[in-house]
Amino acid sequence: MAKSLVIVESPTKAKTLSKYLGRNYQVLASVGHLKDLPKSKLGIDLEHNFEPHYVVIRGKSKILKEIKASAKKAKDIYLAPDPDREGEAIAWHIAEELSDSGPRIHRILLNEITEAAVKRAIKSPSTINMQKVNAQQARRVLDRLVGYLLSPLLWKKIRRGLSAGRVQSVAVRVICEREAEREAFQSEEYWTITALLAGESPPTFPAKLTELNGERLTITTEAQTTQILHDLNQAAYSVSNIDQKEKRRNPSPPFVTSRLQQDSARKLRFAAKKTMMLAQRLYEGIEIGEEGQVGLITYMRTDSTRISPEALEELRGYIQDSFGASYLPAQPNTYKVQKAAQEAHEAIRPTSVKRDPESLRPFLEPDLYKLYKLIWNRFVASQMTNGLDLITQVDIRANQYTFRASGTVEKFDGFRRVYREETEPSPENLAAEEDGAPGTNTSLPPLSVGESLTLIEGEESGIQPKQHFTQPPPRYNEAMLIRAMEEKGIGRPSTYATIISTIQDRHYVEKEDARFRPTELGTLVNDRLIGHFPDVFDVEFTAKMENELDGIEEGEKEWVTTVKEFYQPFMKDLASAETNMEDLKGKEEPTEIPCEKCGQLMVVKWGRHGHFLACPGYPECKNTKQFTKDEDGKIEIVEEQVETSDEPCEKCGSTMVVKRGRFGNFLACSKYPECKTTKPLKLGVKCPTEGCGGDLVQKRTKKGRTFYSCSKYPTCKFALWDKPVNRPCPQCHSPFLIEKVRKQAGPKIQCQKEECGYQEAS
Structure with a gap:
């Protein structure tokens, strides 16, 4: 009996589906895209409606050949790449290669990889969504036009190797503009005055001076502060007003991609790229004891907060059983749908809430566990009852001045029993925190209107004046940058991690104390791009283009029309820049x-x-x-800081020093140019060849590709392409691991011995 063929993107996903589908199905992995625009030329026919000319990606011919051979024998063919634009394009390219298979080709969408979801998808397949494919094609063509046509200009005018991206360059612009705001910022002096007071009952509490004669008070000079302190000398303090109110705290919806990246950055300190790699692994499947390979979360690239009826029913039952009726709302919580959200998708959630984080801890690497717990907690909290706080605000009179103290008491935790929000503080909140001002969590004693208060005297108490200076807007960290891109419409949540990674890899921005600052190169390129391409790299224009791509996916716009409307003004700007952009290469x-x-x-x-x-x-x-x-x-x-090595020069005996060259760091004799001895820098990893005793060093091929080989070459010819990591394999105890970089999955740390199979996220 002929088997049916299922084609997915990754080997891990293939392994999970094989377990669910059984022996009547063959599951193969495309390992990402099989076809793309060629690397060596534009690959777009500008004379014939921007028709792309796709080619099989180098190294993928063998995979495609295996897929074709299996397809010829298959009963039915199910294309199951990820349920997004890129996945749809992968499915379409495969279908094009298998065009002679006819109606036997089906498209299935897997928002979660569970046995029930997989079998349900097989029973109700669909066809390839060409609107989604065309949206992906339009994005790919637009990005290729900008990158391929603009990069030579930057090479000619600034330096070789530079590149510009349609969306990435706008993200750099946002960072550069924040830096310009910081540089233009004029700091202003201000003062705060805080009194430490006591009522009839403990505890003591701080109160901040806020008003003079009923008007808001701003203190800007030391002289003004001195006068106020003089006025308050011997003043009597009494409670003039107490305002108490209850405030409900609502849970947040389950995660969408952008919110997962932001919270993961804030709570776990994970980069967006790392978050998405870990989430991909949780989605595709993890070995869970006797259960075997199991998909633990739903698809991680989504802008929908929808929860399936089955998952909602399971979750409400779990909350009732685990926390009690007081934590379960009478009706399910509902959340506002974002504009352009794809409601066919679900929110990011556990595939089963019954797999609580602690039960999975023995099977998950630490970082996988942390991310799963974050997703699980947010999902459970999203359907729990509101929290309830009692907020108290007390006004205190002292002569003509008013002090204010605030406090919050949590009356009912509600959803906060599982998940507490962490938001990025605003500049105003940061300033208040720096002021030492009484916060909303101050514990206040029982007080009554008219009650006299005592000023607590002492070195660290009494009336405390403090000088401050206004602070410039903070640089973006990852969470803040993702939020800014989302608010401004730069890119889409599924692309944020790639954008942030790319602008760092190109050395246009760098991190300083976990926050982004533009490099000198980034600032210079940004100024040139904005000056000569005012529309292409405009924030609003970029957001408009993202909406155009959404319109193509919704069938409201033709992709060729969108590209044509972009291309014509872009080429005019490019021609102008060729003539008018300043040439820095020869400038002195x-x-x-x-x-x-x-x-x-x-x-x-x-x-x-x-x-x-x-x-x-x-x-x-x-x-x-x-x-x-x-x-x-x-x-x-x-002055250059010279880093010395313990190794002496083998020719003259002088100290070797670490130098930086075009291919990275290397050792050179400190007596250069008298002695020109150089050596590769050792990685701290010993050569694994038995009896060798050499060290692994980084080298380059004639074509510039990095590889790693034994320092005793040609006596020892051990070499590998993947970067060695100086840690033993915890599974087979091999002396070192390697960092394997794949285009789709990104870097992974794994054992150097293929038969071992150990791997972890980089």
Whole structure:
């Protein structure tokens, strides 16, 4: 009997489906996209409606050949890549390659990988959604046009190797604009005055000065502060007003992609890229003891807060049994649907709420456990009752001044028994926190109107004046940047992780204290792109393009029309930039700094890592120096920090030092140029060849590809492409692991021995 063929994206997903479908089905993995635009040329026919010319991706021919061979023998063919635009495009490319298979080709969507969901999808297959495919094609063509046509301009005008992205460059712009706001910010002085008071009953509590004669009081100088302190000398303090009210705290909806990335960044300190890689593994399936391979969460790229009726029924039963009736609302909580949300999808949730985090802990790596627990807690909390707080605000009179103290008492925890919100503090909240102002969690004693209060005297108490200065808007961290991109319509939640990763990989932005700041290169490229392509890299224009792509998916817009409307003005801007953009490659700025090697006055030039000082006598004199500029624009030379090695030079015996070259760090003799000995930098990993005793070092092929080999080559010829990680395998005790990088799945740490099978997220 002929088997049916099921094609998915990843081997892990294939393993999970094979377990559910049994021996009458063969499950193969495409391992991501099989076809794409060619790397070596534009691949778009500009004369014929931007028709893309797709080619089989290098290294994928063998996979495609196996799929075709199996398809010829299959009873039915089910295409099951992920249920999003990229997955639809993968399914379409496979269907095109199997076009002679005719009506036997079906499309199935798996929002969760459970036995019931898989069998349900097989029973009710659909066809490929060409509107979704065309939305993906439009995005791919737009991105290729910008990247392929604009990058040569940047190579010509600034330096080789630069690239621009239709969406990534706008994300860089947002970061650059925040930096410009910070640089333009004028700090202003202000003061706060806090009194530590006691009523008839404990505890003591702080109150902040807020009003003078019933009007809001702003204190801007030390002289003003001194006068107020004089006015308050010997003042009597009494309660003038007490305002109490109950406030309900509502639970948040279950996670959508952007909120998962934000909360994971805040609570777990995970980068968006790491969050999505871990979530992918939880979705595709994890080995869970006797259950075997099980998909633990629903699909992680979604903007819908919908919960299936079956999952909702199971969740309400779980809350009733685990927490009691007081934690279960009479009716299920409902949440506002975001604009353009795909309601065919569900929120990110556990595939079964009965798999609580603690029961899965023995089977999950620590980071997988943390992310699963976050998702599980948020899902359970979303259908629990509201929390209830009692908020008290007390006004205190002291002569003509009013102080205010606030406190909050939690009367009923509700959903907070499972999940507590963490939001990114606003600049105002950060300022209040820095003020030392009484917060809403201050514990207040029982008080009554008219009650006299005592000022607690002492070195750390009494009336406490404090000087402050207003702070510039904070730089974005990952959670804040994701929120900003979502609010501004830059990209879509499924692309945020890639955008953030790409702009760092291109060295346009870097992290400083976990917050993004633009590099000198990023600022320079951003200024040029905005100046010469005011529409293409405009935030509102980018958001409009995302809405256009949504319109294509909804069948409201033709993809060729969208591309054409973009292409024509873009080409006009490109032609103008070719002529008018400043050429930095050959630009030199004179200075008054003499070269200590030959005496000529050094010049400022532009290079791979930004501005640097160079001797104009090059190539006879190759002296260069790094520099910074002070507030007045004066050049300050940065002295190079020399990192020495324990290894002596094998030719002259001098100390070897760590140098940085175009292919990374290496060891060089400190007596250069008298001695030109260089050596690869050891990785701290011993060669595994028995009896060798060599060290693994990083090297490059003639074509520039990195590989790792034994330092005793050619005596020992051990080599591998994947970066060694100096940790033994916990499963088979191999002396080191390797970092395997895959285009779709990203980097993974795994055992260097294929037969072992151990792997973890990088």
